[in-house]
Amino acid sequence: MARTLSPEEYQELGKSYYKLKQYEKAVEAFTTGIDASAIPSTTLYDYRAAAHEKLGDFNAAVKDGRLAIRTHKQDVKGYLRTASALQKMEKLDTALNIYKYGMKNVSADNKDFPLLQQLHDKLTRTLSPPKAIDPFTILPVELVEMVIGYLSFKNMINCLRVSRGWKDYLTNRPKLWASLDLSGATKPVSRTFLANAVRYSRGTLHTLTVHRVQHTDVLRNIATACKSLHTLTILSFPHKISETLVEMARCAQNLKRISIYTEVSTDTISQILRRRPELELVDCKDIYPSGVNGSAPIDWKGGPCSGLQTLALQCNANPTPLSNNLVSTLIPQKVYGHLTIPSTLERLVYTPRHAVILAGPYFSPSCSRSLTHLTLGDNVRLDPDILAGFLNYSGNVEDETRLPIEDAKPLHHLSLAGHIGADGNDASTPSSTLVSTYLSTSPRILTRALASLELPGLPLTDDDIGPIIESTSLTTINISNTNVSGYGIKKLVDGAPTLRHINADHCRNLSSRDVIEYAKERGVHVSYTMAEPSKGAKGRKVRYG
Known part of the structure; x- marks a missing residue:
């Protein structure tokens, strides 16, 4: 009697036929092995399915794969073989379900x-419709330009790397290059990039923000070639920029706004103003004095500024000389002399980093009738009569041409963060109304036009609130670090119907949130951070409200 082969032996026999490409005999051997098994192995089903595939019988291969899955759910071979056969039958959705069932x-x-x-993932990507549709090919040009316009300049530059088509599209849209913003630069900006950016703008460049630029000659060329350049901002420079700035101001014939965040001398500012008297905005964040021992003030003789509307000066040195015809010379911590503000000036911001006293009788400011926004920083100390002189008069007291200003515009915004009185107080004025009395010295302050008032750190009390709100139409007021209590805030809320925001951070006499809720119910938002008790103080710790 002939010996019967085991399932393993039939499996090896079938593999031998498979290698010899005798696929029909291989199928027969694998089938005999399956019939001889109590529970056929996944491998037997898998090998028979592979032989069926070679014979082109994909239905039989799928059937064997499903038998393998049914008997051995934890074995991956059945899922792989079934899905493979289904894909060859172009039944991709069914194959994907087999992969999902296997996972x-x-x-x-x-x-x-x-x-x-x-x-599974590969088949999913094959079946998924393409999601990355190039918007430049389907959207109107106007809409694409609007979308790109919301990107930062740095992100727009990154878009140049997407494809050749994107680069060609973006570099042929001059409007997108009219504002050259290098504030996001992390490496030195190359000469080639600057030249290309100007070329892409086709002469329409109107705004330039400089950062990490080392080629000053290129900047001068830009100022000369771009006739539309009206706004220049300097964020950083590798070395002193006085000569370059003056040259750019000279070449940029339509320059209206200049902001300098790096060190700049008073002499440089003077030269810029002399060459461009039609500037509308000058904003300098780090002024240092020129001359021997920093003794040179800002001084120019090219005539008055014909268009200056906003002047912001932040001084780094002490003492700080700030003017002959614009801001007066500072002599150890006091400002004397004559201060002439251009008649067109609408905004003046003066924030010295060291203590400055604008002190009479030698200091006689001559103001602009157009001034509507005035900010004096927390290092400025004013004599009681200086604010009135600052806003009420024009001309020079020395040659007796000093006269009251007629038809002057009232202030819309006033910010005082320094000290009232050369000694920090005025004995002739009751302490409870010191601030409101001081503000009343000029008819241009407490008017219905005043919408924003900032008095942080001044000796403001509840008694000052009444005179302030009776004459103004405030929408915002900053009374942080003052002596105003909850009663004063309630007076503000009830007496100023246009008021929408109060900054009352660290008010020493404000100890309850009740008035905060009271204001909220009436549509007034109160910013209020309660002061922490000093170290070692007894009692309950007051936390931020």
């Missing part, structure tokens, strides 16, 4: 699970 039943710890997941 559900096969343990993630199985060494073949990553392969199952990889094939």
Whole structure:
């Protein structure tokens, strides 16, 4: 009697026929092995399915794959073989479901699970419709320019790297290059990039923000070539920029606004103003004095500024000389002399970093009738009569041409963060109304035009609130670090119907949130941070409200 082969032996026999490409005999051997098994192995089903595929019988291959899945759900071979046969039959959706079913039943710890997941993901991408549709090919030009306009300049530059088509599109849109903003530069900006950016703008460049630019000659060329340049901002420079700035101001014939965040001398500012008297805004964040021992004030003789509307000066040195015809010379911590403000000036911001006293009788400011916004920083100390002189008169007291200003515009915004009185107090004025009395010295302050008032750190009390709100139409007021209590805030809320915001941070006499809720119910937002008790103080700790 002939010996019967085991299932393993039939499996090896079938593999031998498979290698010899005798696929029909291989199918027969694998079938005999399956019939001889109590529970056929996945491998037998897998090998027979592979032989069926070679014979082109994909239905039989799928059937064997499903039998393998039914008997061995945890084995990945059945899922892989079934899905493979289905894909060859172009039944991709069914194959994808087989992969999903396998990922559900096969343990993630199985060494073949990553392969199952990889094939699943690949088929998913094949079946998924393309999502990355080039917007430049389907959207109107106007809409694309609007979308790109919301990107920062740095992000727009990154878009040049997407494709050749994107680069060609972006570099042929001059409007997108009219504002050259280098504030996001992390490396030195090359000469080539600057030249290309100007070329892309086709002469329409109107705004330039300089950062990490080392080629000053290129900047001069830009100022000369771009006739539309009206706004220049200097964020950083590798070395002193006085000569370059003056040259740019000279060449940029339509320059209206200049902001300098790096060190700049008073002499440089003078030269810029002399060459460009039609400037509308001058904003300098770090002024240092010129001359021997810093003794040179800002001084120019090219005539008055014909268009200056906003002047912001932040001084770094002490003492700080700030003017002959614009801001007067500072002699050890006091300002004497004559201060002439251009008649067109609408905004004046003076924030010295060291203590400055604008002190009479030698200091006689001559103001602008157009001034509507005035900010004096917390290092400025004013004599009681200086604010009135600052706003009420024009001309020079020395040659007896000093006269009251007629038809002057009232202030819309006033910010005083310094000290009233050369000694920090005025004995002739009751302490409870010191601030409101001081503000009343000029008819241009407490008017219905005043919408914003900032008095942080001044000796403001509840008694000052009444005179302030009776004559103004405030929408915002800053009373932080003052002596105003909850009663004063209630007076503000009830007496100023246009008021919408109160900054009451660190008010020493404000100890309850009741008035905050009271204001909120009436549509007034109160910013209020309660002061922390000093170290070692007894009692309950007051936390931020």
